[in-house]
Structures are given as structure tokens and as C-alpha cells.
Amino acid sequence: MKLFISVLLLVLACAAGAGPASPPLRPAVLLTGAPYRDGQDLSGQWTYSKDLYKTGLTDINGWVAKSRMQRYRDLDVAAVEARGGTDFFEFDLDRGPQMAIPGGWNAATPELRYYDGLIWFQRKFTARAPGSGRAFLRFEAVNYRAYVYLNGKEIGRHEGGFTPFVLDVTDALRGGENRLTVGVDSAHDAQSIPTAITDWDLYGGITRPVRLVYTPATFIDDATLGLGTNGRITGEVQLQGPRAAGQAVDVAIGTIARATAVTDTHGRAVFDIAAPPALARWSPDSPTLYDVRFTAAGDAVRDRIGFRTIAVQGNQILLNGRPVFLRGVSMHEEEFGARPARNMTEPNARALLHEIKHGLHGNYVRLSHYPHSETTLRLADEIGLLVWSEIPVYWTVDWDNPAVLRKALAMQAETIYRDRNRASVVLWSVGNETPVSEARTRFHAAMADNVRALDPTRLVSAALLVKRRKIGDEDVTVIDDPLMDKLDVLAVNTYAGWYGDDTLDALPRLKWSLPADRPLILSEFGADALAGYHDPAHRKFSEEYQAEYYRKTLAMAAQLPTLRGMSPWVLKDFQSPRREHPVFQNGWNRKGLLSETGVRKEAFGVLADHYRARAGAR
Numbered sequence: 012m013k014l015f016i017s018v019l020l021l022v023l024a025c026a027a028g029a030g031p032a033s034p035p036l037r038p039a040v041l042l043t044g045a046p047y048r049d050g051q052d053l054s055g056q057w058t059y060s061k062d063l064y065k066t067g068l069t070d071i072n073g074w075v076a077k078s079r080m081q082r083y084r085d086l087d088v089a090a091v092e093a094r095g096g097t098d099f100f101e102f103d104l105d106r107g108p109q110m111a112i113p114g115g116w117n118a119a120t121p122e123l124r125y126y127d128g129l130i131w132f133q134r135k136f137t138a139r140a141p142g143s144g145r146a147f148l149r150f151e152a153v154n155y156r157a158y159v160y161l162n163g164k165e166i167g168r169h170e171g172g173f174t175p176f177v178l179d180v181t182d183a184l185r186g187g188e189n190r191l192t193v194g195v196d197s198a199h200d201a202q203s204i205p206t207a208i209t210d211w212d213l214y215g216g217i218t219r220p221v222r223l224v225y226t227p228a229t230f231i232d233d234a235t236l237g238l239g240t241n242g243r244i245t246g247e248v249q250l251q252g253p254r255a256a257g258q259a260v261d262v263a264i265g266t267i268a269r270a271t272a273v274t275d276t277h278g279r280a281v282f283d284i285a286a287p288p289a290l291a292r293w294s295p296d297s298p299t300l301y302d303v304r305f306t307a308a309g310d311a312v313r314d315r316i317g318f319r320t321i322a323v324q325g326n327q328i329l330l331n332g333r334p335v336f337l338r339g340v341s342m343h344e345e346e347f348g349a350r351p352a353r354n355m356t357e358p359n360a361r362a363l364l365h366e367i368k369h370g371l372h373g374n375y376v377r378l379s380h381y382p383h384s385e386t387t388l389r390l391a392d393e394i395g396l397l398v399w400s401e402i403p404v405y406w407t408v409d410w411d412n413p414a415v416l417r418k419a420l421a422m423q424a425e426t427i428y429r430d431r432n433r434a435s436v437v438l439w440s441v442g443n444e445t446p447v448s449e450a451r452t453r454f455h456a457a458m459a460d461n462v463r464a465l466d467p468t469r470l471v472s473a474a475l476l477v478k479r480r481k482i483g484d485e486d487v488t489v490i491d492d493p494l495m496d497k498l499d500v501l502a503v504n505t506y507a508g509w510y511g512d513d514t515l516d517a518l519p520r521l522k523w524s525l526p527a528d529r530p531l532i533l534s535e536f537g538a539d540a541l542a543g544y545h546d547p548a549h550r551k552f553s554e555e556y557q558a559e560y561y562r563k564t565l566a567m568a569a570q571l572p573t574l575r576g577m578s579p580w581v582l583k584d585f586q587s588p589r590r591e592h593p594v595f596q597n598g599w600n601r602k603g604l605l606s607e608t609g610v611r612k613e614a615f616g617v618l619a620d621h622y623r624a625r626a627g628a629r
């Protein structure tokens with residue numbers, strides 16, 4: 012199986028034009044369960060230095076940066092200055108301004124509100140030497156490019172703003188004081204994912220926690236377990252290190268099951284056991300999680316794992332073998348408050364998910380438009396929300412560029428490896444509103460194949476665009492997109508009644524033509540409203556317009572026989588530089604059912620009533 016997957020990935024990489032020499036999509040080190048491992052959280056106050064012209068990275072003509080500009084040097088600038096002499100520096104991170112990490116820099120100071128470029132961050136910390144074991148730095152997310160140095164030595168780079176990466180610092184880490192420097196470049200371009208144009212804010216920075224992790228010399232790098240539709244619990248454990256081969260691996264699922272296996276020459280062990288009769292299935296109504304413990308070679312990793320199945324049968328989505336309707340909403344990664352910093356602490360994430368689960372009576376959330384924090388995913392497991400997960404292949408990327416496809420495949424792989432123990436995740440989406448073309452469909456098809464190779468247990472979808480087509484003398488809404496063939500669940504974004512010329516009264520009578528044998532999700536619909544703006548004439552941007560838009564769109568949705576879920580746009584008003592109406596928007600996309608500070612708009616109640624009725628009708 013491993014060989015098969017490796018070969019398949021190689022084929023995919025070659026198909027992507029990346030060539031047989033390109034590195035594997037699996038990151039070299041995953042450190043599953045890192046949040047629970049021995050180590051040190053490096054959150055707190057870091058100092059920083061702006062570097063708009065990137066002088067700390069390179070000089071003119073791409074030459075090596077001048078030594079007086081190299082922010083990452085392991086150097087006490089003040090001490091050198093005190094000695095006098097010819098040396099001088101044009102930075103000093105020790106005496107720089109401070110910023111709380113994690114968090115996007117846009118909220119840190121007014122000066123950085125729309126800063127889009129390179130900033131250097133530094134944190135000094137005291138550590139113990141790794142001894143006979145190993146030490147790693149694990150970054151949960153740096154948006155968008157990271158250049159990482161420890162004690163003046165480059166230890167790695169990463170591209171992609173929403174996925175974790177792990178760097179081996181066994182040799183670079185000192186017992187005692189250490190100087191960690193991270194260059195963070197938020198700039199996006201035509202070859203980045205996403206490109207520079209989106210409908211959300213920049214949020215450059217070290218946006219998620221950084222952790223120093225210690226492991227034994229031979230350690231459990233990855234450990235995964237899940238329930239299949241055949242009633243069996245399968246999984247694998249990957250060891251790394253000099254004693255990785257031939258090790259006994261033990262897994263305990265709470266007190267209800269135990270299994271052992273032995274690692275092969277590559278340090279990999281697989282499990283395949285019958286689900287014990289006592290196993291309680293995870294579901295939104297009953298989100299049972301088990302303490303799962305993996306042990307091998309003197310190392311141990313624990314996780315909290317739920318067991319459920321997800322499948323499609325005809326036009327139904329089946330959760331644990333039974334049809335389910337996804338009562339959801341879309342959500343950006345942005346906490347409540349007037350100046351969010353995309354800081355998903357547990358209370359911040361909980362406050363958002365609580366509104367979905369208990370305010371809207373939801374059982375589902377679309378985590379748009381990029382992989383959200385691990386904290387959010389773990390909470391979705393805990394409180395019982397099904398999850399749609401996506402990477403930001405959004406609107407348009409450089410479809411014909413093999414290097415860009417390679418980035419997308421790697422980003423998807425990083426996401427899947429991070430989240431495949433999360434019972435909440437049921438759908439991997441491979442794109443959002445990408446205009447149909449041959450190159451784009453090829454790109455998405457490669458992504459869908461990649462997802463299936465990495466995780467055959469979950470469903471694949473994409474948020475597609477719809478079209479109006481004349482059939483006879485009627486205008487009919489259709490999905491005219493060859494990507495449909497690659498998906499388990501069809502999903503469409505529809506904004507009739509907000510964008511375009513349809514009146515709200517026309518919505519329930521709009522004609523749709525959809526495949527009868529495929530489940531459909533309305534992955535987005537929505538309308539802007541400024542909280543507190545009431546208008547007896549129900550004009551656009553009023554709470555009344557938005558509420559009526561929801562009533563009429565729900566009436567339209569009731570006509571769609573294959574509809575199996577929805578995630579209207581969007582839970583909360585979110586920052587977007589595209590939205591500059593001076594009265595209604597001021598930099599906020601106002602399609603939230605809640606204002607930025609959490610005030611419920613009238614439409615919130617419309618959707619909550621609808622979902623309560625649906626939940627009761629089950």
C-alpha cells in the first residue's frame with residue numbers, strides 16, 4: 012500500500028511537471044500530537060524589525076545581504092556599538108518594538124494595518140540541550156513565507172500561510188539562551204496560493220503558536236486511526252530515528268480496545284482491527300472522543316479521537332450509515348472584536364463555534380477559505396460540528412504553472428496529515444469559485460486525485476459557480492463544469508438576490524436543473540447588512556433586506572430535491588480591503604449574520620429558526 016501511494020504520488024508529481032526529482036509531498040517530519048509533547052510554547056512578546064525592501068535577505072542584484080542588514084545574526088548590537096570601532100548596524104532586534112505572538116501584525120499598530128511585505132521577528136528563550144534526543148521547532152502557521160534562523164544559522168524556509176511545518180534544531184539548539192529569528196513575508200503574487208487578490212484581510216505574521224518540541228532519538232512522527240465503512244478501525248504509526256525498524260507499537264483506545272503491530276524496515280506499522288462492540292460513534296449529537304495512546308520505542312503520543320463513518324450513496328450523505336443534512340454556515344478565521352488579529356485562542360475559537368452550534372442550531376461549519384487553526388479543528392471535534400476544509404485555491408491561480416500545482420498538492424498534503432485524526436472533518440474541498448477552463452480543470456483534477464491518494468476515507472468537493480442557461484423559454488440555473496465528475500458532493504455558491512438583477516420575490520421561482528443522483532450543498536449564499544441599520548423600505552445593506560434575502564433563498568433551497576446541506580456566507584462580518592463603502596462597510600464584508608463584535612442581525616434568527624425546525628424534523 013505504501014509503495015502504491017508513493018508510486019501514485021510520484022506519478023502525480025510528474026504529471027504536475029515537477030519532475031521525478033521533486034521532494035515527496037509528505038513533510039520530512041510531521042510531529043503529530045506536538046501540542047501534547049514535551050517542550051516549550053514560544054508564544055509571548057517578540058521583537059520585530061520592518062524590512063520593506065528585504066535588505067535582510069538579499070542585497071541589490073540578488074547578492075547576499077550586507078552583514079549590517081542581516082537581522083538574523085547572533086549578535087549583541089548594543090555591545091558592539093559600546094566597543095566602538097568601524098562596525099555598525101542598521102537594525103537591532105534586541106531593542107526593537109514588541110509584538111504579541113501569535114497574531115497577525117495588521118492589528119498590532121496602526122502603522123502596520125496594511126503593511127504587506129517582510130518583517131523580522133525575534134524571540135530569545137532559554138532551553139535545555141536535547142542531549143541524546145532530538146529537538147524540533149514546530150510552527151503552526153506563518154503567513155505567507157517564513158525564513159527561520161536559530162542562533163544565526165538558517166534552519167529552514169516554508170511557503171504557505173495556513174499549514175504547520177517542523178524544523179529539526181537538534182544541532183542548532185543551545186543549552187541556555189537561544190536567539191530565534193523569523194523573517195515573515197506576507198506578500199502574495201501571481202504564483203502564490205492564494206494570489207494577491209482575495210476577499211479577506213492580509214494578516215501577515217506568525218499567526219499561530221510556535222513550539223519547541225523534544226523527542227527521543229527514535230520517536231513517533233505520526234500516528235493515525237480512523238473507522239472505515241467496513242466496520243474496521245485502521246491506522247498507521249510512523250517512527251523516525253535509528254531504531255525505527257522492527258519496533259513493537261502499541262495502541263490503546265481508551266479502555267475499550269488495544270492492538271499491537273511491528274514496524275517494517277521503513278519504521279511504519281499498520282493497524283487493522285474490528286471496531287469493538289462498545290465503540291460509541293462520534294456525531295454532532297454525540298461527539299464522543301476517546302483518549303488514544305500510541306507507544307513505541309520508549310516514546311508515546313496521545314490524541315483525542317472520534318470514530319465515525321462518512322459516505323455518499325446516491326444523492327444522500329451518510330454519517331454513520333444514516334442520511335444527514337448539513338446545517339451549517341461559512342466562517343473565516345477571525346475572532347470577535349473591532350480589531351481582530353486572527354488569533355485563534357481557545358476562547359476565541361469557542362465563542363465562534365458556540366454561535367454555530369447553540370445559536371444557529373447547526374451541525375456543520377465550512378472553514379473557509381484556507382486551513383483553520385488546529386485549535387478550531389479540535390474544538391469542532393469536541394463540541395460536535397462536521398467540517399468542510401479547504402486550501403486557498405480561490406478564484407484563480409496560475410493554472411498552467413507546474414510549480415504552482417506542486418504548491419497546491421503540498422499544501423493539501425500538509426493539511427491532510429495534520430487533520431486526518433479529526434472526526435469532524437468530512438469534506439476536503441479542492442477549490443472555490445474557479446472559472447472553468449481546461450487548465451483549471453486539469454489542476455483541480457490533480458488535486459482531487461491527490462486528496463484521494465492521501466485520504467480515501469473522506470469526501471471530495473469544491474465550491475463551484477453556477478450559470479443561467481435558456482432551456483425552452485425558461486432561464487434555468489445549472490452547473491456546467493466538468494470538474495463535477497471528480498467530486499463526491501456537488502457544492503455551489505449562489506448570490507441571486509444580492510449580486511445580479513434578480514429581485515428577492517423571484518428567488519423561490521428560479522428554476523434549477525441538477526443531477527438527480529448527486530448530493531448538493533449550497534456552499535455560499537449571502538447579502539450584506541450593517542448591524543443596527545434598519546430601513547422600512549428594506550433597501551440593500553439593511554438588516555431587513557438581509558433577513559428577507561435569507562427567507563427567500565431558503566424558499567428557493569426548498570425546491571432543490573437533492574439539497575443535503577448549506578453553509579451560507581457568513582457567520583461574522585470580516586475585514587476585507589475590497590469593501591470600502593464609507594457608510595456601510597469601511598473595510599468590512601458585511602455579509603455576517605453577526606456583526607464583528609458578535610451582535611446578532613435579524614437574519615441570524617431566520618436561519619436559526621430554519622435550522623431548529625430541521626433539527627427537530629430529523
Ligand code: GCB
Nearest residue numbers: 210443444504535580600602
Ligand atoms: C464569494 C467568495 C467569498 C466572498 C463572497 C462575497 O463567492 O467565495 O470569499 O467573500 O463571495 O462576499 O462576495
